[in-house]
Amino acid sequence: MGVTIVEIGRLLTEAREALPRGAWGSWLRERVDFSERSAQNFMRIWREYGQSNPQLVADLGLRKALALLDLPAEERDDFAAEHDAAALTARELEQAVRERNEARAGLEERDAALRAAQERLDGLSSELAAARREAEELRARPVEVAVQPVPDEAAIRKAARAAAKEAKTKAEAKAAKELQAVQDRVQALERELEAARNAGDARRAEDAEDRAAALEKELAAARNEDVLQVQLCFEQIKELANRMSGHILRLHRRGCEEECRRCCSAQRMLGEAMVRAAGEVCG
Numbered sequence: 001m002g003v004t005i006v007e008i009g010r011l012l013t014e015a016r017e018a019l020p021r022g023a024w025g026s027w028l029r030e031r032v033d034f035s036e037r038s039a040q041n042f043m044r045i046w047r048e049y050g051q052s053n054p055q056l057v058a059d060l061g062l063r064k065a066l067a068l069l070d071l072p073a074e075e076r077d078d079f080a081a082e083h084d085a086a087a088l089t090a091r092e093l094e095q096a097v098r099e100r101n102e103a104r105a106g107l108e109e110r111d112a113a114l115r116a117a118q119e120r121l122d123g124l125s126s127e128l129a130a131a132r133r134e135a136e137e138l139r140a141r142p143v144e145v146a147v148q149p150v151p152d153e154a155a156i157r158k159a160a161r162a163a164a165k166e167a168k169t170k171a172e173a174k175a176a177k178e179l180q181a182v183q184d185r186v187q188a189l190e191r192e193l194e195a196a197r198n199a200g201d202a203r204r205a206e207d208a209e210d211r212a213a214a215l216e217k218e219l220a221a222a223r224n225e226d227v228l229q230v231q232l233c234f235e236q237i238k239e240l241a242n243r244m245s246g247h248i249l250r251l252h253r254r255g256c257e258e259e260c261r262r263c264c265s266a267q268r269m270l271g272e273a274m275v276r277a278a279g280e281v282c283g
Contacts, residue, residue: 005062006054009046012039041066056080063090070097117209121190124212128183139172170235185215
């Protein structure tokens with residue numbers, strides 16, 4: 001029977017190729033007793049099995065052989081053997097093929113989600129590496145702080161330099177701590193994503209991808225050079241202002257009114273200069 005099915009498909013294919021354009025439908029109605037759809041199925045069987053495995057059609061019959069066409073050609077023989085296709089009904093075999101295709105589609109979808117999450121993680125790793133390099137450059141770069149020196153007050157200038165250095169050290173330590181926190185979260189995300197990939201868990205991979213997007217924003221803020229410079233300067237100025245106020249208060253308590261007046265004048269000049277600069281930039 002199977003060989004006959006394949007042979008019918010071959011004869012129909014040859015007949016169609018020999019007919020003039022537009023004559024196929026009328027030829028079928030006049031010469032054979034089955035529909036054009038059935039003829040298409042016979043020809044398809046010939047194309048798919050005629051040169052490779054006509055015996056499989058002989059073993060299974062037309063409907064089962066057609067069901068196997070929903071599988072890749074290289075998988076059909078193994079699938080038929082593993083599922084004992086000859087012992088199944090046509091409906092059972094069709095159901096087995098559907099279940100296999102649905103399972104494969106689910107695996108491909110999860111693989112795609114994991115690949116997308118891995119690509120995002122790779123991108124974050126690159127961003128993190130760049131942020132680390134820029135942070136190192138910022139740490140190595142001297143931060144200039146404009147200080148209005150008080151004339152003839154060498155001690156105050158020395159104290160200001162020491163205060164600026166200490167403030168810079170504190171600000172750098174704070175920035176390093178924040179960057180380390182981001183790095184720790186990246187490492188945790190890498191471990192979770194690896195676990196999701198090994199388990200084939202698409203939902204966990206999607207959740208890791210969402211958190212990777214949020215982390216990407218944090219990295220963008222962490223690697224902003226201007227923001228880091230402003231933070232460093234702010235910490236230095238705050239520390240310097242506190243120390244200056246302490247020195248001026250001690251001058252006042254010791255009765256050094258002339259020195260106290262000059263220091264207060266210098267402090268006000270510095271504050272006014274900062275207010276003017278902020279007004280020019282921020283409006």
